[in-house]
Amino acid sequence: MHREHALWKRALSMATGGAALLLAPGVAGAAAAGETLDFTAHWAGLTALVLFVIAYALVIGEENLHLRKSKPVMVAAGVIWALVAVVYAQYGDTRTAEEAVRHNLLEFGELFLFLLAAMTYINTMDERGVFDVLRAWLVSRGFSLRTIFWVTGLLAFLISPIADNLTTALLMATVVMAVGGSNRGFVTVGCINIVVAANAGGAFSPFGDITTLMVWQKGIVEFQEFxxxxxxxxxxxxxxAVLMSLVVPKVQPEPLTERARLLNGAWIVVGLFVLTIVMAVSAHNFLHLPPVMGMMTGLGLLKLYGYHLKRRDQFFPAPDEDWAESGLDLEESQLEEARQPSRSSFDIFRSLERAEWDTLMFFYGIILCVGGLGTLGYLSVLSELMYGGLGPTGANILVGMLSAIVDNIPVMFAVLSMLPEMNHGQWLLVTLTAGVGGSMLAIGSAAGVAVMGQARGVYTFFAHLKWSWAVALGYAASIWVHFLVNASAFE
Incomplete structure (x- = not known):
């Protein structure tokens, strides 16, 4: 995920996101929304806007500057909120800024802890060999290229609602690359298929994408309604997928052999993850508590089980894999040596360390920056421009198209902060479009950018662009089908 904001995405997002916000001072006469005043034409508002644009420009140049994306937005967030506090204090209001920043911190805190628990589970399953075994099984089956195309796409669609679209896309892409080998055409369409499937699968589950998680935690869409x-x-x-499959040959690649095995407790970790999801949903639906309570309780259970695994690995390590597979008899001295405490025994904190900390801190910066601009009145103006000018349907379709250019997380957080007046069908529509809109460009989603890095030189921006028309047809068709099958939600 360190390459989530590749150069193309950064240049385009700067031009689009910055231009949209820079339009706001021209209509700074918008009325105040509740306790929030309109400072879009005030020196503090303009300074905050320029700071955000500069910070996002540094995010765009992350790869060239070798500057982690979280650093500029975290600094910008602090300065923007200082400006908010100063300008409100000048008007005799010392409470609005404090209440607003606490509200934003609470939203980030819930998202942060939820993602930390989920990332720790995913990292633990990876460490226990769950994903390696799945990949090895697929690679060694001897499927035809067309079968691999459909199987990897289907698995990406079905796994991403649980394991998140980025992890799923990377897992399936390794299968396509291993089977496709030097067949660049197959690897290209296979990777496009996986990115589209992973993003689509993530759109109908609160766990599949950050944007759907934010919508669920906001309480706008209930778990089962996704x-x-x-x-x-x-x-x-x-x-x-149907259109791309027409160019995939039915040839049989040479079968590959890849060895992988599950480590102790792998299936129990999977079961604990499922139990954790159930607890998160139950906490929200039945106890009316934030879902993060269930996730953190599940993380506690994983830590307790991790203690058991660590003790087991220290005193009863499994015999070496090569010994086990060779069928040779082991000397008693060898068995005694194998039972000695292992230096690489399981440690749950290694899974915690492997969480994407830069990404989590980036979310902090973005949420606080967007929240600060909203407190200065910019989101009210932007809401009026989009939802007042285009109407809910046009604006929500535009949100999906912007998500292909600008990261969908700040776009969705801005929409959630605006809270435009929409019926339930429209909220489901923006959840769908923000989730799948990024598939239209390789740079439009974290999954696409990550796979570009993995299949460097084969799956590229322009290789994806050749099939963007087909993905755009799927985008339009999904919107039409949503209006058709969920018509009652628009009433």
Missing amino acids: FVLFVPSLVNWMMP
Whole structure:
């Protein structure tokens, strides 16, 4: 995920996101929304806007500058909120800034802890060999290229609602690259298919994408209501997949052998992850508590089980894999040596360390920056421009198109902060479009950027662009199907 904001995405997002916000001072006469005043034409508002643009420009140049994306937005967030506090204090209001920043910190805190628990589970399953075994099984089956195309796409669509679209895309891309080998054409369309499928699968689950998680935690869409987006999401993947499959040959690649094995406790970790998801949903639906309570309780259970694994690995390590597979008899001295405490025994804190800390801190910076600009009145103006000028349907379709250019996380957080007056069908629509819109460009989603880094030189921006028309057809078809099958939600 360190390459989530590749150069193309950064240049385009700067031009689009910055231009949209820079339009705001020209209509600074918008009325105050509740306790929030309009400072879009005030020196403090303009300074905050320029700071955000500069910070995002540094995010765009992350790879060239070798500057982690979290650093500029974290600094900008602090300065922007200092400006908010100063300008409100000048008008005799010392409470609004404090209440607003605490509200934003609470939203970030819930998101941060939720993602930390989920990332730790994913990293633990990876460490226990769950994903390696799945990949090895697929690679060694001897499927035809067309079968691999459909199987990897289907698995990406079905796994991403649970394991998140980025992890799923990387896992399936390794299978396509291993089987495709030097067949660049197959690897290209296979990677495009995986990116589209992973993003589509993530759109109908609160766990599949950061944007859907934010919508769920906001309480706008209930857990079970996300699944009405299953059919539109399926259409979003299937339409371009059918078109791309026409160029995939039915040839049989040479079967590959790849060894992998599950480590102790792998299936129990998977079961604990499922239990954790159930607890998160139950906490929200039945106890009316934030879902993060269930996730953190599940993380506690994983830490307790990790203690058991660590003790087991120290005193009863498994015999070496090569010994086990060779079938040779082991000397008693060898067995005694194998039972000695292992230096690489399981440690749950290694899984915690492997969490994407830069990404988590980037979320902090973005949420606080956007929240600060909202407190200065910019989101009210932007809401009026989009939802007042285009109407809910046009604005929500535009959100998806912007998500292909600008990172969908700040776009969705801005929409959630605006809270435009929309019926339930429209909220489901923006959840869908923000989730799948990024598939239209290789730079439009974290999954696409990560796979570009993995299949460097084969799956590229322009290779994806050749099939963007097919992905755009799927985007349009999914919107049409949503209006068709979920018509009652628009009433």
